[in-house]
Each structure stands twice: as structure tokens, then as C-alpha cells.
Amino acid sequence: MFKSFLTKWPFLYKLRLILALIILIFIIVCLYFKIVPFGQITYHKSWPQFLGSGKGFIYNFTPGERISSTDRQLPRIIGDPIYFSLFTPRTFDQAKVTIKYREKLTDQTPIIELGLLMDKLVWRYNLQPLENQIIDRLRSNWLVRGGDGLVLLQSNSNYDNLTEFEGDLAKGFLQDCPGGPTYCLAVYNYQPDYTYLLPDQSRGKPLTINNPLRGAHQFYIYLKDEPLRLDFEFVDLNQDREADPITVTLYSGQQNIANQFLEDENPNPTSGDIEEKYLSLEKKELPQGVYKVEVRASNDIVIRKIFSSVHHLSFINKLWPVSTVGNLTLFTDSNHLQIKAMSPASLQTITFADQDYTINETYQQFSFQTTSQAATKMIKFSQDDLILENAGVFSWNEDNLFNPNFKKVDRFFYPDENIKYIIAEYNSPLEENGFKVASASFNLRGAYREKGKYSFIISIPGLRAEDGETDYLEIKEIKIELTGRTLWQKIFH
Numbered sequence: 001m002f003k004s005f006l007t008k009w010p011f012l013y014k015l016r017l018i019l020a021l022i023i024l025i026f027i028i029v030c031l032y033f034k035i036v037p038f039g040q041i042t043y044h045k046s047w048p049q050f051l052g053s054g055k056g057f058i059y060n061f062t063p064g065e066r067i068s069s070t071d072r073q074l075p076r077i078i079g080d081p082i083y084f085s086l087f088t089p090r091t092f093d094q095a096k097v098t099i100k101y102r103e104k105l106t107d108q109t110p111i112i113e114l115g116l117l118m119d120k121l122v123w124r125y126n127l128q129p130l131e132n133q134i135i136d137r138l139r140s141n142w143l144v145r146g147g148d149g150l151v152l153l154q155s156n157s158n159y160d161n162l163t164e165f166e167g168d169l170a171k172g173f174l175q176d177c178p179g180g181p182t183y184c185l186a187v188y189n190y191q192p193d194y195t196y197l198l199p200d201q202s203r204g205k206p207l208t209i210n211n212p213l214r215g216a217h218q219f220y221i222y223l224k225d226e227p228l229r230l231d232f233e234f235v236d237l238n239q240d241r242e243a244d245p246i247t248v249t250l251y252s253g254q255q256n257i258a259n260q261f262l263e264d265e266n267p268n269p270t271s272g273d274i275e276e277k278y279l280s281l282e283k284k285e286l287p288q289g290v291y292k293v294e295v296r297a298s299n300d301i302v303i304r305k306i307f308s309s310v311h312h313l314s315f316i317n318k319l320w321p322v323s324t325v326g327n328l329t330l331f332t333d334s335n336h337l338q339i340k341a342m343s344p345a346s347l348q349t350i351t352f353a354d355q356d357y358t359i360n361e362t363y364q365q366f367s368f369q370t371t372s373q374a375a376t377k378m379i380k381f382s383q384d385d386l387i388l389e390n391a392g393v394f395s396w397n398e399d400n401l402f403n404p405n406f407k408k409v410d411r412f413f414y415p416d417e418n419i420k421y422i423i424a425e426y427n428s429p430l431e432e433n434g435f436k437v438a439s440a441s442f443n444l445r446g447a448y449r450e451k452g453k454y455s456f457i458i459s460i461p462g463l464r465a466e467d468g469e470t471d472y473l474e475i476k477e478i479k480i481e482l483t484g485r486t487l488w489q490k491i492f493h
Contacts, residue, residue, distance in 0.1 A: 036090060039486040043086060044479040046100075048073040058478055059085045059453070066465050074102070074474040077458065079465030080109075084478075085453040091444070092484035097456070098439040099130060100432065100477040109462040109471055110134050111411050116442045117455035122216040122296055125457050126447075128440035129189050129426050134409055136428050150190065153422040155415075165421070169194055176420055181406070188409040188424035196290050196404035198222055204311025204399075211328065211396055214320045215299040220393065220404060221291050222312035227284040230293065233305040234277040236264070240300050243267035247296040248281050257291075258283050276304075290404040292316070313400050314393035321384040330379040333403050334392030336369040336412045337379065346385045353377040359386075367462070369412065376401055411461050435476050444484075 045058040061067050066079030086095075097114055105112075110133035115125030135153070142153040146162050158175040159165040168174050169181055170193050177184040181194060212235075221228070228250075236244050243266075249259040262279045269275070281293075295303060302322060320342075321328060337352050341362045349358045353370035370377060376398055379388070388394065391410050395401035407413065409422060429438035447454060460473060 036482075036484075037486060039092075039484045040482065042479060042481045043088075044477060046477040047075060047475065057087045058480065059087065061458075061475075068472065074476055077460065077473045077475065078463065078471075080461060080463040081457050081459045083455065083457050085455045086480055087453050088482065089452065090484070091449065092482040093444055094483045095442045095444055095454070096439055096481040097442070098437065098477075098479045098481075099458075099475065100435045100437050101130075102435050102474045102476065103131075103472070105133070105460070105463070105471050105473065106469070109411065109460050111459075111461055112438075112473065113459045114440045115457040115459060116444075117448045117457070118446065119296075120448050120450070121298055125459075126442060127457075127459065128442065129424075130438040130440060131429050131436065132188060132409060132424070132426055134411075134413055135188060135422065135424055135426060138415065138422065139428070142422070149427065150423070150425050153424075155420050158420075165423075166193065172197075174421065179418070182404075183418055184420040186407040186409050186413065186415070186419050186422045188422070188426060190423055190425040192406070192423060194406075197288075198224075198312065198402060207306075207308040207311055207313055207397075207400060209306040209308070209313075209396060211321055212305075212323050213303045214322045215301065216295060216297050217303065217318065217320075218292060218294045218316040220312075220314045220316060220402070221293060221308065221310050222289070222402060222404075223286050223291060223310055224288045226310065228282065228286060228291075229307075229309040230281045231305075231307040232279045232295070232303060234262075234279065234297070235302040235304050236266075236269075236275040236277060237300050237302065238266075238269040238271060238273045238275065240298070241269060241271050242298075242300070244298050244300045246277065246279060246301060247294075248279055249294045249296065250281060250283060251292040251294065252286075252289070257286075311400060312402050314395045314402055316393055317389060317391065319388045319394045321386065321388075323384055326382050326384070328381055328384055329396075330381075330388070331376045331395050331398045331401050332379060332390060332392050333376055333401065334390035334412075335372065335377070336367065336390055338365050338367050338389040340365045340387045340389075342385045342387060346383050348382050350382075351378070351380040364466075444482075 043057045061075055061077070061082045061084050066077060066082055068076035068078050095116070099114065103112070112130040113127045114130050115127040118124050118126050138153050142155055143157050145152040145154070145159060145165070150162060152159065152162050152165055156176060165174070169185070172181065172195065174181050174184060182196070185192070230248070232248065234246060243264040245264050246262040247259060250257050258281060260279055260281045262277060266275060319330070339350065339359055341347055341359050344362055347359055347362065349356050352368050353372040353374070355370060357366070357368045359366050391408050391412070393401065393403045407419065409424065415422075429436040444454065463471060463473075
């Protein structure tokens with residue numbers, strides 16, 4: 001047959017058959033990459049040899065001002081954070097992202113993390129560690145228990161293994177820790193099995209917060225043998241002329257136990273046509289303990305008022321007050337504070353832990369730190385429309401403030417004499433020909449995906465392009481391994 005094809009078939013027929021085979025192969029290859037029938041595929045991109053860098057489904061870094069000039073062989077990240085996206089022709093279940101990089105960072109920027117966008121409305125990312133230089137340095141001085149993944153560092157040899165440590169922690173105590181686990185244990189990328197109980201377990205009086213807050217917020221509440229009622233008053237500013245639904249969700253640990261949804265009945269409003277909205281959440285016979293409340297809303301929504309039937313209430317990590325009344329006072333448990341002024345009228349000198357700090361530019365994040373040993377620190381500011389952030393909690397009244405979390409090994413962490421243990425789910429990066437290699441795994445189910453793209457973030461807290469420093473991170477390669485259902489599983493599911 002093949003001999004006949006070579007000797008007897010006319011040249012035109014041969015050409016047509018070859019072209020048909022080429023087209024068929026091209027279609028099969030395109031269908032393979034479109035369908036990914038075996039449920040596994042890898043995309044990668046390397047620098048500077050772009051032509052040899054794989055399938056090019058990984059889109060470049062943004063924003064451009066946080067990347068150094070393009071004449072460099074490797075993209076150099078000089079500001080935090082940086083975003084990139086991955087186009088996939090179909091959905092997948094899991095992603096393993098491996099990054100090869102070279103860094104010149106300082107003690108002020110010891111942490112590199114990779115995140116996957118889960119919720120675009122509130123810009124929530126699932127952050128996973130690539131490198132934590134604080135933990136890596138402590139490994140050489142502290143005793144280490146555990147291997148790959150979960151690791152326990154201890155200043156003294158009190159525990160021989162992780163099982164023994166976790167057993168004591170679950171019972172609510174640790175060796176050489178008279179103040180309790182929350183005083184002597186720090187964590188990173190890990191939530192221990194521990195039930196937090198307030199030292200003062202009195203119920204307290206109901207609480208009303210009349211200080212308006214803009215956008216999405218989260219807060220902790222503490223219940224003790226009492227029903228829960230939360231009443232919210234909202235104002236829809238209608239500045240973006242888009243629908244602004246509101247969701248209030250109650251969590252016990254990671255479990256969603258109640259939620260209320262308020263649909264926007266005016267999805268095409270006139271700009272500036274303000275609307276008032278109300279929502280309540282009730283739950284009875286809840287066990288004593290800590291609960292988290294998430295108010296999920298766009299920045300077009302203002303939480304004008306919150307009534308809480310419980311007394312202990314602390315806002316988590318972030319607060320955006322917009323009352324316009326001025327001369328406000330807040331309390332926090334954190335020794336550091338990040339503030340961004342959202343309007344020229346917000347420029348001012350604030351007081352944090354009895355020290356004055358100046359905010360003299362809008363839309364720029366200022367970082368302040370105190371050495372105060374006080375359990376709570378006072379924040380005073382004359383004008384609001386400020387975004388305040390830290391790794392702790394905020395409250396409008398010192399009596400309401402509580403924090404059920406352990407200290408985090410973030411860029412502001414310093415192992416003082418009270419910290420005896422650190423537990424982390426973390427692997428140090430590997431060394432490879434002058435570069436570091438680190439990986440992070442993500443569950444893609446529930447991740448935000450738009451126009452076929454998953455969105456990722458590279459976060460180096462404290463890295464600023466405008467500070468004139470020479471610190472940076474260079475990217476050599478990004479490899480993303482995806483796994484999901486096979487074509488046959490999709491057909492028969």
C-alpha cells in the first residue's frame with residue numbers, strides 16, 4: 001500500500017492526503033489541549049527564553065509599576081503585590097504551582113506567599129507560603145520536631161513529637177506555659193485544634209455600633225449560653241450603578257452555620273441615588289465559644305449601624321470607618337498598624353499607642369509599629385475615611401476587645417521571651433543552581449474563574465517600589481500542574 005502510494009498515486013492526490021493528515025493531526029492536538037481528556041496537564045513559563053517556555057497560557061505580571069524595567073533578563077518584582085493569571089480551556093480540581101526565583105530581600109520583607117483568588121467581590125485570596133525566612137532562621141537555633149509539612153519549633157526540649165504536643169494543646173495547656181497556649185504559641189499557615197475560652201465569661205450587655213463602616217468586614221463574637229441576634233442597617237451609595245447584594249454569614253470554626261442574603265432590588269440605579277437597607281440574623285441554642293461573622297458586600301455599601309445581642313465583638317484585621325464625625329478612638333491588640341487615606345480630607349497626624357504618626361499622601365499605605373507592651377493599644381484620629389489594617393483585631397470599646405487567635409509569624413513577628421513554641425505547615429524552599437524553588441498547592445473548586453482564567457497573587461509584604469531600596473525578587477520560572485476529572489468521568493458523572 002505504501003509502495004503503491006509512492007509510485008502510482010498522482011502527485012496532487014499525495015499532496016492533498018498529506019495536507020489532510022496535517023490538518024487532522026492539528027485538530028486532534030487542538031482538541032486534546034481543549035478537552036484534556038486524561039484530566040492532567042502542565043503549563044509553564046520561563047524567562048528569558050520565552051519561545052522555549054511552554055504553552056504560554058500564563059499571563060504576564062501586573063501592575064507594571066511594580067516590575068522593574070523590561071530590559072532585564074528576568075522579571076524583577078520591586079513592589080507588593082503582583083498579579084498574574086492562568087488561562088485553562090476547562091475547569092480543574094487541583095493546582096500545584098512551582099516557582100523558581102532569586103531574591104534580594106531584607107529583614108523587613110522576610111515572607112513570600114502565593115495566593116489564588118477565591119472571591120472577587122471582597123478580593124479574598126487563599127494564601128500559601130513559598131518562603132518564611134523567620135522560621136528558616138529559627139530552625140538553626142530552636143529544636144525542631146516533625147518533617148515535611150507540619151513542623152514544631154520549640155525554644156526548650158519539652159516535647160519529643162508532634163502528637164504529644166497536639167494532645168496537650170487540645171486539652172488547653174502546654175508545658176512551660178503558665179499563661180496558657182495563646183500566650184506562648186505562635187503559628188504560621190496552620191490552625192491548631194484548640195478551644196478558646198474567654199477568661200471573663202460574664203455575658204455582658206448588648207452592644208450597638210453607630211460608627212459607619214464601608215465595604216466588606218469580618219468580626220468575632222463570643223457567646224455564653226445566650227441567643228444571638230444581629231441587626232444591620234446598610235446604605236447603598238449607588239456610585240457604581242451596579243447591583244450590590246449583601247450576604248451575612250455566621251461561622252463556627254470553618255463551618256457555615258447560618259446566613260442571610262439581601263438581594264439588590266434595584267440592579268440599575270441612578271448614580272448617587274442612596275438607598276437604605278436592613279438585615280437581621282438570629283440563632284438560638286448555640287454552644288459557648290467563638291463565632292465569626294462575615295459581611296460580604298461591595299465598597300458601594302456602608303454598614304451604618306450594627307446591633308449585637310452579645311457584648312464581646314472584635315473586627316478582624318481590617319476596618320474602614322466613614323462616619324465623617326471626626327475625633328474617633330479605636331483599640332487594637334497588635335503592635336503594628338497599616339493605614340491608607342482614601343481622600344485628601346483624611347490626611348492628618350494620628351496617635352497610635354501614645355505616639356504620633358503622620359499620613360501625608362492619599363492612597364499610599366503607611367506602616368507604623370510600636371514597642372508598647374500593653375495588651376491593648378489606643379488609636380486616635382481626627383478624620384476618618386481611612387483603611388486600617390493589621391494582623392490582629394480592632395474594637396470601638398476596650399471592654400469589647402478579644403482575640404481568639406494565636407500570634408502569627410508574620411513580618412512583624414519577634415520571638416520574645418513569652419513565645420516558647422511555633423507550629424507551622426511549611427516547607428523551606430530548595431536550592432537549585434543559585435535559585436530557590438518553592439511550591440504551593442491549591443483546591444480549585446470554588447476558586448474564582450472569569451473568562452477561562454484563574455487569578456493568582458505573589459505577595460511580599462513590606463516590599464515597596466517607591467521606597468528607593470534595592471530589594472527585589474526575580475522570577476526564573478513558573479510551572480502549574482493541574483489535575484481534574486478525566487473525559488470519561490465527566491461523561492459518566
